[in-house]
Amino acid sequence: MTKPVVIVGAGEAGGQTAISLRQGGYDGPITVIGEEPYIPYERPALSKQFLAGDLEMDRLYLRAENFYDERDITLRLGERVDSISPGRSVSISDGDVILARSIVLATGGRVRQLPVSGAELRGVHYLRTIDDVLSFRDMLKPNTKLAIVGGGYIGLEVAAVANKIGCAVTVLEMTARVLNRVAAPVVSEFYTRVHREAGVDIRTDVTVSGFEGDESVKQVTCSDGSKFDADVVIIGIGIIPNVELADAAGLAVENGITVDSMTQTSVRNVYAVGDCTNHPNDLIDCRLRLESVQNALSQGKTAAKAILGKAAPYAEIPWFWSDQYDIKLQMVGINDPGDDIIVRGDPETRSFSVCYMRDGVLVALNAMNRSKDFLHAKKAIAAKMAPDPVQLADPETPIKDL
Numbered sequence: 001m002t003k004p005v006v007i008v009g010a011g012e013a014g015g016q017t018a019i020s021l022r023q024g025g026y027d028g029p030i031t032v033i034g035e036e037p038y039i040p041y042e043r044p045a046l047s048k049q050f051l052a053g054d055l056e057m058d059r060l061y062l063r064a065e066n067f068y069d070e071r072d073i074t075l076r077l078g079e080r081v082d083s084i085s086p087g088r089s090v091s092i093s094d095g096d097v098i099l100a101r102s103i104v105l106a107t108g109g110r111v112r113q114l115p116v117s118g119a120e121l122r123g124v125h126y127l128r129t130i131d132d133v134l135s136f137r138d139m140l141k142p143n144t145k146l147a148i149v150g151g152g153y154i155g156l157e158v159a160a161v162a163n164k165i166g167c168a169v170t171v172l173e174m175t176a177r178v179l180n181r182v183a184a185p186v187v188s189e190f191y192t193r194v195h196r197e198a199g200v201d202i203r204t205d206v207t208v209s210g211f212e213g214d215e216s217v218k219q220v221t222c223s224d225g226s227k228f229d230a231d232v233v234i235i236g237i238g239i240i241p242n243v244e245l246a247d248a249a250g251l252a253v254e255n256g257i258t259v260d261s262m263t264q265t266s267v268r269n270v271y272a273v274g275d276c277t278n279h280p281n282d283l284i285d286c287r288l289r290l291e292s293v294q295n296a297l298s299q300g301k302t303a304a305k306a307i308l309g310k311a312a313p314y315a316e317i318p319w320f321w322s323d324q325y326d327i328k329l330q331m332v333g334i335n336d337p338g339d340d341i342i343v344r345g346d347p348e349t350r351s352f353s354v355c356y357m358r359d360g361v362l363v364a365l366n367a368m369n370r371s372k373d374f375l376h377a378k379k380a381i382a383a384k385m386a387p388d389p390v391q392l393a394d395p396e397t398p399i400k401d402l
Contacts, residue, residue, distance in 0.1 A: 002028050003099050004074070005307060006090045008081050008245065009106030010034025012042055012293055013274025015062045016300030017104050022071045024308045031074045031098060033081055033090070038130055039065055044293055046133050047157040048323050052164070053137065057130065084249050086267045102307050105246055105257060105265070105272040106300070109239035109291065114149060118211030124233045127154060139232045142166030147220045147230035149208050151178030153322045154236035156191060159200050160324040170201040170228050172220065177204055184335070184354050187366055190347045191324070198325060203228075239291060241276045254278055256289040261313035263303040271306060273299035282315045283382055284334055284363070292320050317381050319374075326350070330374035333364030333381045344373065345395040352395070353377075360386045376400040 005021060007014045010032050018030050018040075032040070041060040049055035058064070068075050080093040084105075090098045111126040118124070125136045140146065144167045148155045151173030159169050171178065177188040192202050207223040211233060220228045241256045252258035252266035256278030263271045263279070274296040278289045295318065302314040319332040327350055335356040345352030353373040356364035362385050365377035376399035380387070387402040 003088075003101040004029035004031045005102045005104065006098055006100040007032045007104040007106055008084065008090065009104075009108055009274070009276075010036065010038075010040050010075065010077060011106060011108050011274065011296065012040060012062065013108070013296035013300045014104065014106030015040025016297045017106060017273060017303050018068075018073050019063065020301045020304035021307065022073065024304050024310070026304070026308055028101065029072070029074065031076060031100075032068075033076045033079055033092065035078065035080050036129060036131070037078045039063075039068065039075060039077070041130065042293060043128075044321075046130065047127055047154050048161065050130075051127075051133055051137060051140075051158065052161045060130070081245060084245055084270070086249055086251070086270065088269060102269045102271065104263075104303050104307075105270070105276065106274050106296075107242035107245060107257075107272075107276045109241045109275045111235070112238045112240050114208065114235050114237060116208060116210045118213065118217065121211050121213050121217040122215055123213070123217040123231060124211055124235070126235050127158065128239070136232055136234065140165050140167055143168060145229050145231045146170070147172060147228050147233045148236065149220070149233065150236040150238075151175075151180070151202065151204070152182070152236055152238070153179070153320075155234070156195065156324055157322060158234055158236070159195060160198070163195075163198050163200050164325075168201075169199075170203065170230075171195070172206045172208055172222070172228070173202070173204045174207045175204065178202060182331075182335075183366060184339075184341050184356070186341065186343055186347065187354055187368075190368065194325060194327065194350070239275065241289060243276060246272065246276075261302075261315060262306045262311045263299050263314065264306060271303040273303050279314070281318070282313070283317055286334075288318075288334065290318055292318060294319055317378050319378065327368055328371070330367045330371060331364070332367075332374055332378050333362075335364035339363065342389055342393050344393055345370065355392055357389070362387060362392070370395075373399055 040062045083091045088100045111128045146167045148171045179188045209223045210221045211217045212219040243253045246257040247253045257272040275291045322329040339356040342355040351369040354366045367374040
């Protein structure tokens with residue numbers, strides 16, 4: 001009997017690996033094992049259209065349910081993998097052991113927990129999965145008091161959706177500004193203004209110390225003594241990569257499962273893809289761990305090619321996006337706190353871009369309702385373009401002309 005390719009994790013990265021194997025001509029057995037009861041689905045809409053009720057669940061799926069049956073891809077959903085062996089066996093919690101031709105770890109990440117008193121109260125939630133959204137979506141109604149812990153993209157996207165519904169929204173961010181880790185101050189200031197103008201109460205330099213209530217949450221308490229009424233709390237303070245299976249099996253792990261540019265781990269025929277990986281990117285000359293759809297899908301395709309004997313290195317300029325109100329934010333490249341900042345356009349118009357320069361070279365760009373800047377910047381960053389700062393600051397000068 002032919003041993004299957006076993007994919008541990010049924011998210012975007014794991015699903016794309018299985019899809020790409022079939023598209024690439026692989027005709028052997030494929031088994032995908034996932035802890036959630038759902039077929040592979042996309043996560044970005046969870047904090048946007050799906051939360052708002054504007055997108056049906058089947059629109060989240062990477063492929064329709066019958067796709068996997070028609071292509072003889074075995075999905076074992078609602079099951080947990082207990083361990084893997086570098087000798088290529090996978091042990092499942094029900095006692096089953098699968099001997100594998102290759103193993104692909106697409107274990108993703110889990111939400112970072114907030115270790116404070118009252119976190120177990122009813123009404124305190126996290127957002128990572130379909131079930132997470134379903135657990136609180138119906139609670140978001142006009143005049144519901146919603147407290148969001150964390151002023152990152154997830155927190156601000158939820159704030160925008162809840163505000164449109166009519167909730168009274170408060171965002172509590174422990175650092176000096178929202179989007180502190182990922183964007184320049186001008187971007188943080190812009191989104192703070194946009195949210196406040198929409199009626200969202202944004203508080204910064206606030207550390208949540210606990211939640212109060214009898215059985216259900218009623219208040220959020222902070223270390224400075226301040227308190228905020230809340231019917232619902234949503235915590236969004238980042239994720240932790242799921243590396244435990246890899247670590248226990250002796251694979252190299254450092255801020256994610258260490259892989260090469262072909263998604264190969266430190267053990268032959270064991271691959272890793274998606275949010276759980278620490279991978280090299282020659283286009284930006286560094287190793288990094290990315291939490292993005294683009295990375296998950298691209299690494300899934302790369303792993304499939306490697307398994308098919310058609311290995312090709314994965315190296316793409318990272319990109320991301322965020323939808324809030326009428327603003328589409330598109331981000332490309334990786335910025336650092338010490339980068340020089342050039343602003344193209346006027347933030348007051350809600351259409352501008354922020355360019356990140358390092359040693360005179362364009363390394364990243366955030367585009368607010370300026371999709372052409374985003375598209376052209378992807379090529380410019382890959383080419384390590386060193387544009388004239390004055391021309392780059394002119395919003396009427398297309399980046400492609402530089």
